[in-house]
Amino acid sequence: MKANLQKLIGTAVLGLAMFSQSLPAWAGQQIRPEVAIGPNYAYGSTVGARYSADTQQYIWCQFSPHNGPFVSCWARDKANKFYACFKFDASWATVVKSITDSSLITFGGDAAGSCDRLIVENHSSHLK
Amino acid sequence: MTEQKKGLWQTIAMVSIGLILGVGVFSWMTQLPPLPEQQAHTDPQNDQRLVKLEQAVMALTQAVQSNQAKAAQPEPTKVTAPANSDVSRSDLAQVIREEVRQAMAKESPEAQRAKEEAIAEAKILNSPENKAAYQSASSVVQTAVAAKRWTEEDKETFRTAFGQLTNNQRMELMNVLAPAINNGHVKVEVMGPLF
Amino acid sequence: MKVNLKKMLGLAALGMTLLTNTAPTWAGYKDNREVLREPVGINGVSGFYVTGSMVSARYSTDSNQNIGCTAYALGTYTWTACFATDKAGNSLVCGSSDPRWAEAVQSMTDSSFISFTVTDNDGDCKFVGVKSGSDLLR
Numbered sequence: 001m002k003a004n005l006q007k008l009i010g011t012a013v014l015g016l017a018m019f020s021q022s023l024p025a026w027a028g029q030q031i032r033p034e035v036a037i038g039p040n041y042a043y044g045s046t047v048g049a050r051y052s053a054d055t056q057q058y059i060w061c062q063f064s065p066h067n068g069p070f071v072s073c074w075a076r077d078k079a080n081k082f083y084a085c086f087k088f089d090a091s092w093a094t095v096v097k098s099i100t101d102s103s104l105i106t107f108g109g110d111a112a113g114s115c116d117r118l119i120v121e122n123h124s125s126h127l128k
Numbered sequence: 129m130t131e132q133k134k135g136l137w138q139t140i141a142m143v144s145i146g147l148i149l150g151v152g153v154f155s156w157m158t159q160l161p162p163l164p165e166q167q168a169h170t171d172p173q174n175d176q177r178l179v180k181l182e183q184a185v186m187a188l189t190q191a192v193q194s195n196q197a198k199a200a201q202p203e204p205t206k207v208t209a210p211a212n213s214d215v216s217r218s219d220l221a222q223v224i225r226e227e228v229r230q231a232m233a234k235e236s237p238e239a240q241r242a243k244e245e246a247i248a249e250a251k252i253l254n255s256p257e258n259k260a261a262y263q264s265a266s267s268v269v270q271t272a273v274a275a276k277r278w279t280e281e282d283k284e285t286f287r288t289a290f291g292q293l294t295n296n297q298r299m300e301l302m303n304v305l306a307p308a309i310n311n312g313h314v315k316v317e318v319m320g321p322l323f
Numbered sequence: 324m325k326v327n328l329k330k331m332l333g334l335a336a337l338g339m340t341l342l343t344n345t346a347p348t349w350a351g352y353k354d355n356r357e358v359l360r361e362p363v364g365i366n367g368v369s370g371f372y373v374t375g376s377m378v379s380a381r382y383s384t385d386s387n388q389n390i391g392c393t394a395y396a397l398g399t400y401t402w403t404a405c406f407a408t409d410k411a412g413n414s415l416v417c418g419s420s421d422p423r424w425a426e427a428v429q430s431m432t433d434s435s436f437i438s439f440t441v442t443d444n445d446g447d448c449k450f451v452g453v454k455s456g457s458d459l460l461r
Contacts, residue, residue, distance in 0.1 A: 006330075028381045029389045031320045087396075094422070095396040097429045116398060117291045122431045123391025123406070124380035125320040138327065142334035149339050241422070248399040291397045295420040298402060299447065302418040306446025309416050310371055316414040321393050321406045 029125040033104070035059050035077045041108030042075035042083045046101060047128045054078040059105050061118070063096040071096050073107040073118060085109035087118075095120055102126045249294045261292030269301050273308045277315045278322060286323045354436065354458040355379055358388045360409045363440060365449055370442035372450075373407040373415045378434050378461045385410045390437050392451065394428045401425050405439040405451055417441035417448035424451040434459040 035044030035057040044059040061073040068088040073096075076082045085107060098120045099105065109115040252258050268285045272278045290298065308314040309322070316322060358375030375390040388410050395402040403424040408414045417439055428451070431437070436454040441447065 027386055028383045029319050029386055030381075089396070089399065091399065091401045091422075091425075092396040094401060094425045094429055095394040098394040098425075098431060100431055100433050102433045115396075118396040119287075119393060120428075121321050121391065121393045122377075122428065122435075123320050123393070124375075124377040124389045125391070127377060127381040127433055138330075139334065142331050143337075145331075145335050147339075149335060244399060245420075252398070290395070295400050295402065298418065299420065302404075302416075302446030304446075306416050306418070306441060307443060309414050310441060310446075311443060312413065316408065316412075320389060321391060321404070322414070322416050323404070 031104070031123075031125040032128070035075050037075060037077045037081040037083050038108075040083065040085075040111055041106070042073075042077075043104070043106035044075060044077075045104040045126050046099075047126060051128065052078065056080055061096045061099060061105065061107070063093050065093070069093040071115070071118070073105070073115065075105075075107075085113045085115035087115040092118060098122060102128060245295060249296065252292070252294055257292045258294070258297075261289040262297055265289035265293060265297075265301055269305045272314055273304065276313060277317055278305075278309065279317050283318045283321075283323050290323060352458045353460075354456075356436070357383055358390050358407055358409045360407065360413050360415055365440060365442055368442045368444065370440060370449070371415050372438060372440040373409070374436070374438040375407060375409075376434065376436045376459050378459060382461065383410065387412045392424075392428045392431065392437060392439075392453075394425055403428055403448065403451070405437065405448060407437075407439070415439075415441065417446055417451075419448040419451075421448070424448055427451045427453045430455065434461065 032045045032048040032051075033043070034048040034052050035042065042059060044057070046059065049057045049059050057076055057078045059073075059075040061071065064070045069090055069092075070086070070088055071092040072084060072086045074082075074084040087109075092115070095118050100122055102122070104121040104123070104126050106117070106119040106121075107115055108117050265286055268282050268289075272282050293301075305314070309316060354376060356374065356376055357379045358373065360371055360373045363370055363372045373390070375388070377390060380388040380390050387408055390405075390407040392403060392405040395404070400420065401422065402418060402420055404416065404418040405424075406414070406416050430453050432455050434455065436456075436459050438450070438452045438454075439448055440450040442449060
């Protein structure tokens with residue numbers, strides 16, 4: 001009798017706990033593309049790359065104040081395709097510094113690796 | 129008593145296991161966001177060279193006006209004009225020339241940037257790539273305004289052409305597209321940024 | 324043995340659910356403001372301003388809300404554009420070559436609170452503000 005009562009109370013409490021718990025409804029817009037490499041361009045979200053199923057892809061940019069300032073961007077997709085480009089320009093440093101943990105980065109240039117565009121999107125839809 | 133104690137220990141052990149499992153599941157389900165960083169926002173500085181230039185101009189003006197006033201007055205006797213006024217006028221003129229030269233050489237960052245943009249714009253404007261990009265971008269904007277919708281395809285076309293435009297051309301197109309979207313005349317059918 | 328196992332499982336499940344219910348004991352102030360788009364007057368010209376936190380938009384219950392800014396480096400130009408949509412689906416967009424707004428985007432983090440203003444008659448960003456702080460963390 002005692003065991004049954006204990007079981008009953010336990011189940012009741014468990015049920016109550018489960019139904020009163022509101023599960024997180026993450027219904028907001030989500031855009032987290034993985035890294036894609038095209039002819040002389042690359043794009044991808046940092047979150048999409050970091051939390052992808054493979055261990056290959058990455059996308060990042062680097063800024064150095066020396067000799068420039070100097071900006072470089074690098075990307076590799078899951079098929080191991082690679083693209084990188086470089087630029088010596090102070091205004092590009094501002095854009096590189098905009099990159100956060102959840103940015104969507106697009107960059108492109110010529111076959112020699114000279115960048116002609118860098119776009120950094122900081123948008124709620126790119127958050128994890 | 130022994131059985132009760134045994135039961136009690138078992139209960140404690142089970143709840144502890146449950147708690148540990150709960151911590152593990154909860155940690156796996158949630159992640160803490162990164163700590164925010166605050167960055168400073170710098171303010172523009174006044175150009176003190178312009179202040180010096182202004183002072184030099186005022187001094188020259190005063191010198192010219194005082195010389196004109198002297199010329200209007202009748203001279204009782206012929207007296208050789210003192211060399212000082214000529215020297216001071218030419219000195220002032222030299223100061224002004226020097227200040228203007230220095231001010232033009234050391235422009236404010238904003239003026240330098242505007243100059244660089246104007247040079248870059250002159251290079252790009254009316255090049256074949258720029259003409260094609262402007263044609264494409266303005267066409268997609270006009271079509272979107274007429275159709276009252278901005279689609280993913282519009283976003284891609286506009287984004288592609290965007291890079292080949294000058295800042296003035298971008299602003300010109302923004303001044304057409306943005307009011308249409310902001311006032312609800314064009315319905316946005318894209319997820320995330322519009323271009 | 325069977326009874327003990329049942330008891331074990333029951334208590335384990337209870338412990339788990341009780342913990343997940345009570346674990347978030349993060350009592351600091353939290354700003355949950357979602358994306359808000361409101362009319363405004365700027366120097367006698369009508370327009371709109373929009374405010375909202377990235378986290379609130381991302382974890383909202385609807386699929387309309389979004390807010391953010393994009394920084395562009397294109398050749399020797401830089402450009403900034405900000406976009407937002409509220410839960411009713413009303414959008415706001417502005418763009419500018421003003422480097423002040425590029426600096427503002429530079430200070431953005433994942434949990435920033437963004438505000439921007441634009442008038443009815445053009446697409447120029449009149450103001451872009453970025454706030455970061457503990458009350459905005461998820």
